[in-house]
Amino acid sequence: MARYDAERVGVAPWLLSGPALLVFIALLLAPLLLTAVLSLNLFSDTDGVVPSYSLGNYLEVFRDDYFHEIFLRTGGMALAVTVLCVLLGIPETIIIARMAPRWRSLFLLVVLGPLLISVVVRTLGWAILLGNNGLINDALQALGITEQPVKMLFTQVGVVIALTHVLVPFMVIAVWATLQRLDLQVEWAGLSLGASRLTVFRRIILPQIMPGVLSGSIIVFALAASAFATPAIIGGRRLKVVATAAYDEFLGTLNWPLGAAIAMLLLLANLIIILGCSKLAERRFKQVFE
């Protein structure tokens, strides 16, 4: 394989990546660091933020059942959304990948379309659909399937549905990329050896698109766990998730250090879960990832 001679390349790579690095440092790393420092400060109702350092905020989150519930709920919802995205996204991608080219681009646009609309607008749309007097409940009652409206707005189910819709495109894009590399002859080889179509999918196609499924899952899980707008609008004020809880600490009770601690814990939890899962998966599907 051709390689660049490190000595001849000089400073060009640094110059080229410089602008992006600066933006990255100024707009992501610096605020993150400030938030980390803030999370160690204390808060008093009379003096506001006290510039002393302790792990008090973290201990508070660890001790309080209220926060346990919020973290568990967030994790559970993110997991549910990820599972749904995998279940919906994989067949969706495979079907689209096998359409005639004309239809393929049309349907890809339909799938990716939601990404073009503001998350707030889209979520408000879901709120209209899911409400007690919304389209879905009206339809269910008109068809005589239920007598009473089914409560979906301000429930976890509603949040999971809306988040899944928002995040499925990321799964489709990730799986699409690995599916493109799949050799149709490999599938034929499976059939010719006597495997049913289902077995071919399970034993031959699925393991080979695992890298895409995994990276899609990581994106979906991270975005679902830290989602703000959708849980805030569909979930309402009472069904809190970590992101809305941090928001409330910052802007409701004005306890910035506690809000910062919650935000840092969310980041940490996300990192641990994502890195742990990808390590496990990489070991399991070693041959495909190399």
Next chain:
Amino acid sequence: MAFLTLEGIVKTYGKFRAIDGLNLEVRHGEFIALLGPSGCGKTTTLQSIAGFVQPTEGRIVLDGRDITHVRPEQRGLGIVFQSYALFPHMTVAQNISFGLEMRGVPRAERGKRVDEALDLVRLAGLGERYPKALSGGQRQRVAIARALAIRPNLLLLDEPMSNLDAKLREEMHIELRAIQRELGITTILVTHDQVEAMTMSDRIAVMQKGRIVQIDTPFEAYERPHSPFASAFLGKTNAFAGAVQLRNDRCCHVQVHDTLMHVPHEDRALGNDVNVYIRPEKIRLVALGSGRFSGRVRLRVFLGNLWLMAVESRLGLVHMTLPNLGTPPPEEGSEVGLDWSDDDLRLLDREVAHGQV
């Protein structure tokens, strides 16, 4: 009775007829090569036999059973694909074992048959490797072992050697042929490489535009091509355009420029436009003045075992090959005499020549 019969197979894609009324009978244990240029329908034919492509018309009968509408996974054929199509996430042994598992072969028996298959393709001991860790030639062998492990009654080879380098390809030709003879398995090879078709097969089916234009043993197909297309596709040839000038019950006399060529055992109407063919290796170099005509050497290329020569003569540029017997032939620019035996001349009508590719 034929073991595999293709009857009037037609496959159309819109207006394009990929296979256009193809008939083929393959005997048990026979090795058939479908030979033709790309787009001649040979791969579509193979895929129809495998069941990946549903023919628009026609019938496929294998061992007395009509399999035209049988699903590919129920046909039980061994297939070696052009890209090998190994399962990258499985070891060599798992790849070979996959088909056995699908057939419900017990685990202990599977291990034994995987080892047998690996022995057969001389890859014993590499069962735990992953395909990525193998060379192209080794992957090819795994693909063959995987196809043969299920003990299919028909083996399909889809341009299996096209990804190998020339030397390895020659070795694999001989080896695959030996394996095929040893197992006595009926085999169909798809290829555009005439050397490959000749080395391995019992009969060659030359395909053109979705049809088989000639099916013969390699020797017959090479020596007596039925069409200019088959003649040009199976090796190199010299073609001389002329018209039939004289005829009697033993031969045709064809006027080519100012030369009369005698083609024995042929009969054509007087004045017919024809091509006279002669293979490069059938032309002999003789002393100047003797032989049928003379010419000037335009090109002399050394190929190791052969000399390739082009001689400018009154018949036009004549290509010939000479075995390397230790003495170089006359240099470029020298005058030489050329000769052939009339029995080596072939005659084909010119109308058909329009189909030449």
